[in-house]
Amino acid sequence: MTRPRIVITGLGGICALGTDVPAIWQAMRAGRSGIGPITTTPLHELKVSCGAEIAQMPDHGIEHRRLVTMDRFSLLAVIAAREAAAQAGLTLDADASTRAGAVIGTGVCGWETIEDNYRGILLDGRPRANIFSVPRVMTAAPAGQVSMDLGLRGPVFAVSSACSSGNHSIVAAADQIALGRADVMLAGGTEAPIIWGVLKGWEAMRVLARQTCRPFSADREGLVIGEGAGVVVLERLEHALARGAPILAEYAGCGLSADATDIVAPTVEGPTAAMARCLADAGLAPQDVDYVNAHGTGTKMNDQIETQAIRRAFGTAADRLSVSSTKSMHGHCLGATAALELIACVRAVTDGLVPPTANYRVPDPDCDLDVTPNVAREREVRAAISNSFAFGGTNASVAVKAYRA
Amino acid sequence: MSDELAATIIGKIKAHAAPETGAITLDTELTELGIHSLELTEIVFELEDEFGIEIEMSTVDAWSNLSNVGDLVDAVRGLVETKA
Numbered sequence A: 001m002t003r004p005r006i007v008i009t010g011l012g013g014i015c016a017l018g019t020d021v022p023a024i025w026q027a028m029r030a031g032r033s034g035i036g037p038i039t040t041t042p043l044h045e046l047k048v049s050c051g052a053e054i055a056q057m058p059d060h061g062i063e064h065r066r067l068v069t070m071d072r073f074s075l076l077a078v079i080a081a082r083e084a085a086a087q088a089g090l091t092l093d094a095d096a097s098t099r100a101g102a103v104i105g106t107g108v109c110g111w112e113t114i115e116d117n118y119r120g121i122l123l124d125g126r127p128r129a130n131i132f133s134v135p136r137v138m139t140a141a142p143a144g145q146v147s148m149d150l151g152l153r154g155p156v157f158a159v160s161s162a163c164s165s166g167n168h169s170i171v172a173a174a175d176q177i178a179l180g181r182a183d184v185m186l187a188g189g190t191e192a193p194i195i196w197g198v199l200k201g202w203e204a205m206r207v208l209a210r211q212t213c214r215p216f217s218a219d220r221e222g223l224v225i226g227e228g229a230g231v232v233v234l235e236r237l238e239h240a241l242a243r244g245a246p247i248l249a250e251y252a253g254c255g256l257s258a259d260a261t262d263i264v265a266p267t268v269e270g271p272t273a274a275m276a277r278c279l280a281d282a283g284l285a286p287q288d289v290d291y292v293n294a295h296g297t298g299t300k301m302n303d304q305i306e307t308q309a310i311r312r313a314f315g316t317a318a319d320r321l322s323v324s325s326t327k328s329m330h331g332h333c334l335g336a337t338a339a340l341e342l343i344a345c346v347r348a349v350t351d352g353l354v355p356p357t358a359n360y361r362v363p364d365p366d367c368d369l370d371v372t373p374n375v376a377r378e379r380e381v382r383a384a385i386s387n388s389f390a391f392g393g394t395n396a397s398v399a400v401k402a403y404r405a
Numbered sequence B: 001m002s003d004e005l006a007a008t009i010i011g012k013i014k015a016h017a018a019p020e021t022g023a024i025t026l027d028t029e030l031t032e033l034g035i036h037s038l039e040l041t042e043i044v045f046e047l048e049d050e051f052g053i054e055i056e057m058s059t060v061d062a063w064s065n066l067s068n069v070g071d072l073v074d075a076v077r078g079l080v081e082t083k084a
Helices: A021-030 A072-087 A111-123 A133-137 A141-150 A165-178 A196-205 A237-242 A269-282 A300-320 A334-351 B004-016 B037-051 B059-065 B069-083
Strands: A006-015 A100-105 A184-191 A228-236 A249-258 A291-293 A322-324 A383-388 A394-401
Touching: A006 A021, A006 A072, A006 A165, A006 A237, A006 A334, A021 A334, A072 A100, A072 A111, A072 A141, A072 A184, A072 A228, A100 A141, A100 A165, A111 A133, A111 A196, A133 A141, A141 A184, A165 A184, A165 A228, A165 A249, A165 A334, A165 A383, A165 A394, A184 A334, A228 A237, A228 A334, A249 A269, A249 A334, A269 A300, A269 A383, A269 A394, A291 A334, A334 A383, A334 A394, B004 B037, B004 B069, B037 B059, B037 B069
Parallel strands: A100 A184, A291 A322, A291 A383
Antiparallel strands: A006 A228, A006 A249, A184 A228, A249 A394, A383 A394
16 A cells, blocks of 8 residues: 655644744754753652743633633643644635544643642642543543644544653554545644652652753763643645645654563663664665654663664664754653654754754763764754654654655 | 622632623623633532532533523522521
8 A cells, every 4th residue: 555645734842942843943953951940830848850841831812711621731732733733824624624633642641630639629628629620631631622722623632652652643643644534633742740749750760860851971860851742734745735835844654662571661672673663664774864863861771772772773874873862952741752852853854953962961882872962963864763762661763854846 | 789699709700700801790691701611610619618508500500590690699599598
């Protein structure tokens, strides 16, 4: 079966680096980290005090009666989806709306609402949970809210695979187009985990950095949690051409795998398989790829295993790759992170510039790829791969490439 | 028309209404408040707590039985007087 070509016609994002894609990309180009002290939420007795938060929400103009139904993770998704749809110039009449959908992934859920209820009821003696608790918390809320906001009446659902949710969502959305169920899909991920209850769980695992995130640097001390959302507009090529949409890049393919080993400890084999399958699915040889946006969490375990996996998947071509972890700047945004990282890949392709790994200080002999330390690198990026690995061993790599008619 | 009961109820409604909603009176239609359908139920809950009454209405009942703020005040007044 020949599958239809799928292109990317819009990008939308919000995270610690900025409240739209131009601002986010400007920060990435400059290697400016958005990590800092958490100021927007009470931390109570938490030991961890740094994160990659959105210090100031943009003026979104969402009406009150819609806003009260939304947890922060839905709001972030709607803001990113609006930006992506606007860039794609998406206007949907009644017929077209049935051929347009959304897959918005999340790794956690609408935890701000859970936190507020437990504290309110158990500590402050409130008699009831917030009446919107159920529709605010549910994993599929952001997908539903995005569909309502943009009038998408085709396939709409959430996908969840912890920290690779964003990539699995993008793949699931592309599949809807490939299978003929939709012409246009908004796809990505969202997460608002900078909340005491979530951070307390991460703190218990002792994987959080005290200061900042330094992927691939020998003096790294762990990951930093971030919040945000990323959404891309995926579109059947003929559909995009027919309506004169801006074509930013082509969705080339994906590789999905599972470690099937441990709920938290990664393997080399799982990520290797994801990248190898991604190359095969995209019809790319290892030397056709110029940039890998690494999962690069900034934990010793991830960074060293990912380095080995990239070497196994790319062979000798690994040494001509530019690699970087943009988590050093936007933090680990869990279910949203892969979507933000795909934005970095698309902009790397369109702008011929590899965003750096910020906060890098000390070379690690076990992470000996070119990790683009601290300074962006200008080079033609014909194709880029975005890696996402997750607790549960659920791996997803997505490839994008320059669009050629 | 303005009495203490009505003022209390209007105060509770105000906390839920859209910020751009103007002055709320007994004649204000519930649909003009800019509230989500479930928020009326939340308001009903709050009035139950405030006055120690039970307004037996589901979300659907509330919207079909009540049209303006005055209707809500009357419903509460009836229950409060029955209780007394």
